[in-house]
Amino acid sequence: MVAVRFAPSPTGRLHVGNARIALVNWLFARKHGGSFLLRLDDTDRERSTAEFAAAIEEDLRWLGLDWDAFARESDRFPRYDEAIAALKASGRLYPAWETAEELELRRKLQIAQHRPPVYDRAALKLGEADKARLTAERGAPHWRFRLDGRRLSWPDLVKGETVVDTASLSDPVLIRSDGQPLYTLTSVVDDIDFAISHVIRGEDHVTNTGVQIELFEALGGAVPAFGHLSLLVDGTGAGLSKRLGSLSLASLRAEGIEALAVDALLARLGTADPVEPVAARDALIEGFDLSRFGKAPARFDPSELRTLSAHVLQHLDFETVRERLPAGADAAFWQAVRGNIAVVGDAADWWQVVTGPVERVEIEDARGVLAVAADLLPAELDGESWGRWTSAIAAATGAKGKALFLPLRLALTGRAHGPEMKTILPLIKSQEIKSRLA
Numbered sequence: 115m116v117a118v119r120f121a122p123s124p125t126g127r128l129h130v131g132n133a134r135i136a137l138v139n140w141l142f143a144r145k146h147g148g149s150f151l152l153r154l155d156d157t158d159r160e161r162s163t164a165e166f167a168a169a170i171e172e173d174l175r176w177l178g179l180d181w182d183a184f185a186r187e188s189d190r191f192p193r194y195d196e197a198i199a200a201l202k203a204s205g206r207l208y209p210a211w212e213t214a215e216e217l218e219l220r221r222k223l224q225i226a227q228h229r230p231p232v233y234d235r236a237a238l239k240l241g242e243a244d245k246a247r248l249t250a251e252r253g254a255p256h257w258r259f260r261l262d263g264r265r266l267s268w269p270d271l272v273k274g275e276t277v278v279d280t281a282s283l284s285d286p287v288l289i290r291s292d293g294q295p296l297y298t299l300t301s302v303v304d305d306i307d308f309a310i311s312h313v314i315r316g317e318d319h320v321t322n323t324g325v326q327i328e329l330f331e332a333l334g335g336a337v338p339a340f341g342h343l344s345l346l347v348d349g350t351g352a353g354l355s356k357r358l359g360s361l362s363l364a365s366l367r368a369e370g371i372e373a374l375a376v377d378a379l380l381a382r383l384g385t386a387d388p389v390e391p392v393a394a395r396d397a398l399i400e401g402f403d404l405s406r407f408g409k410a411p412a413r414f415d416p417s418e419l420r421t422l423s424a425h426v427l428q429h430l431d432f433e434t435v436r437e438r439l440p441a442g443a444d445a446a447f448w449q450a451v452r453g454n455i456a457v458v459g460d461a462a463d464w465w466q467v468v469t470g471p472v473e474r475v476e477i478e479d480a481r482g483v484l485a486v487a488a489d490l491l492p493a494e495l496d497g498e499s500w501g502r503w504t505s506a507i508a509a510a511t512g513a514k515g516k517a518l519f520l521p522l523r524l525a526l527t528g529r530a531h532g533p534e535m536k537t538i539l540p541l542i543k544s545q546e547i548k549s550r551l552a
């Protein structure tokens with residue numbers, strides 16, 4: 115049974131990089147009939163907020179991603195306590211009292227001596243008397259996980275065979291001196307308890323995976339499969355970290371970008387498959403294949419997203435956008451304008467054109483054409499009217515081509531370009547058309 119999770123920390127807004135991880139997990143679950151867990155990694159009480167947690171849910175819903183289960187790490191401290199007790203009992207956790215400054219000093223010394231800056235395990239050698247003295251002098255310790263120091267490898271679902279040598283790593287701190295368990299531990303306890311089968315996350319977690327495989331084993335849990343997606347970079351190949359603020363889902367939404375366009379782009383970024391506008395997420399599930407994702411960094415171009423978003427609009431039906439259109443706008447109106455706007459918000463301009471008033475424009479040498487047009491306007495207007503009407507005007511005035519069509523368009527819409535006139539014309543009231551022609 116496939117079970118995956120998306121595990122953001124509610125310490126900020128989601129950006130396109132997070133969204134990609136969420137989407138790929140969701141697509142993987144939906145493709146394989148599995149379950150998708152939303153887990154909030156909120157053990158850091160100082161930095162996590164309820165507002166960010168709510169915003170994460172709002173952003174995921176906007177993207178169209180639903181979750182089958184929900185968990186909050188802050189609800190699960192008793193489980194972490196049990197895991198901690200087990201690790202202490204098996205001798206894998208040991209107390210340490212070094213301050214950050216002391217560790218930093220040691221690190222600098224190691225680097226100066228051309229030695230790897232790895233924790234020297236001084237605390238592992240402490241006797242009971244030392245521990246009692248340090249507790250008296252410095253208070254509660256933090257706790258480190260004693261790594262086995264092994265060459266761990268796994269068949270990464272994205273990167274292929276991947277190796278982490280835990281002998282080259284510092285024993286990670288799993289519990290802060292104030293008792294707070296840290297992500298490296300809590301994530302593994304959760305992944306075991308929720309029977310996560312596949313951990314799909316960013317490449318920045320590869321080293322964690324080495325440590326966490328040791329933790330899965332130490333806790334007697336089944337080790338899941340892992341896939342590490344390459345990170346997003348901008349057009350120049352630089353990491354996106356500095357620009358991610360402006361690439362939050364909230365700001366893309368405010369800009370009018372379609373969620374379906376974000377999904378369609380992120381579902382293909384980093385694969386060799388073409389990015390295509392889709393009318394529904396089902397098409398993305400169908401076309402999804404994790405093995406298509408490559409090791410190379412994935413280039414994210416915001417202008418590509420804007421273009422795609424405008425294309426996606428042309429495929430959206432009225433019901434999908436209804437509540438974002440001006441009151442009174444109907445399916446015929448949406449049909450008429452959706453090919454001529456970049457964002458749904460632009461439809462309001464065309465609604466103004468339809469309902470009036472429109473700006474008056476000076477039109478040279480067209481009085482004759484416009485006067486005849488007013489006389490010949492059919493009483494009832496439908497999709498065929500424009501063709502018949504303009505033929506009749508042409509026959510009566512001899513005007514044709516641009517000399518016929520441009521004055522009509524300018525008079526009726528106040529602008530030289532826009533949706534096909536045969537779709538716009540029946541949307542405008544006859545009375546209004548007459549007054550614009552006049």
Ligand code: GLU
Nearest residue numbers: 121122123155301314315
């Ligand atoms: N909270 C972690 C993060 O956002 C989760 C990483 C993971 O998927 O294990 O980086």
